[in-house]
Amino acid sequence: xxxxxxxxxxxxxxxxxxxxxxxxxxxxxxxxxxxxxxxxxxxxxxxxxxxxxxxxxxxxxxxxxxxxxxxxxxxxxxxxxxxxxxxxxxxxxxxxxxxxxxxxxxxxxxxxxxxxxxxxxxxxxxxxxxxxxxxxxxxxxxxxxxxxxxxxxxxxxxxx
Numbered sequence: 272x273x274x275x276x277x278x279x280x281x282x283x284x285x286x287x288x289x290x291x292x293x294x295x296x297x298x299x300x301x302x303x304x305x306x307x308x309x310x311x312x313x314x315x316x317x318x319x320x321x322x323x324x325x326x327x328x329x330x331x332x333x334x335x336x337x338x339x340x341x342x343x344x345x346x347x348x349x350x351x352x353x354x355x356x357x358x359x360x361x362x363x364x365x366x367x368x369x370x371x372x373x374x375x376x377x378x379x380x381x382x383x384x385x386x387x388x389x390x391x392x393x394x395x396x397x398x399x400x401x402x403x404x405x406x407x408x409x410x411x412x413x414x415x416x417x418x419x420x421x422x423x424x425x426x427x428x429x430x431x
Contacts, residue, residue, distance in 0.1 A: 284362040285355045288370070293352040296373035302346045305395035306379060306387045309372035312402045312410070313365070314395040316343040322350055344369065360411030368410070 320338045344354035356362030379387045
C-alpha cells in the first residue's frame with residue numbers, strides 16, 4: 272500500500288493489518304456479516320479487493336483506490352483488512368472495530384459449525400445510523416486521547 276491512498280479530501284489516514292482474525296476473515300467468501308454490534312458499524316461500508324499478490328504495482332494500487340471509493344475500508348481477499356479515516360484516530364478505531372467484529376464472527380462460526388445468527392439488512396442499517404449519528408463525532412475522537420495518555424505513561428519516546 273502507498274501512503275497516498277485516500278478516498279478523497281476527507282481521508283487522511285489508513286491502517287492495514289495482518290491480524291489472525293482479519294486475515295481469516297479475508298479468506299471467507301461472505302466476509303464480514305452483520306453478526307455483532309461491531310460489525311454493524313461497518314455495515315455497507317466495506318468493499319472487497321481480489322488478491323493479486325503483494326500489491327506492489329501501481330496498476331493494482333489504482334484498482335485498490337477505485338475499489339475503496341468512499342467506503343471506510345476494504346477486505347483484501349486472502350490478505351487482510353484495510354481501513355481509512357479522516358484522522359489517524361478514526362482509521363485506527365475502525366480497524367479496531369473490524370478486528371473485534373472478525374474475532375466475534377469467527378469464534379461464533381467455530382462454535383456453531385459455521386452457522387451464525389445474522390440480523391436483517393434493515394436492522395444492520397439502523398444500527399449503523401444510530402452509531403454514526405449526524406457525523407459530528409468521529410470514531411476514535413473519545414478513545415484516541417485516552418490511548419495516547421496510556422502510551423505516554425508506558426513510554427513517551429514514541430513522540431520523538
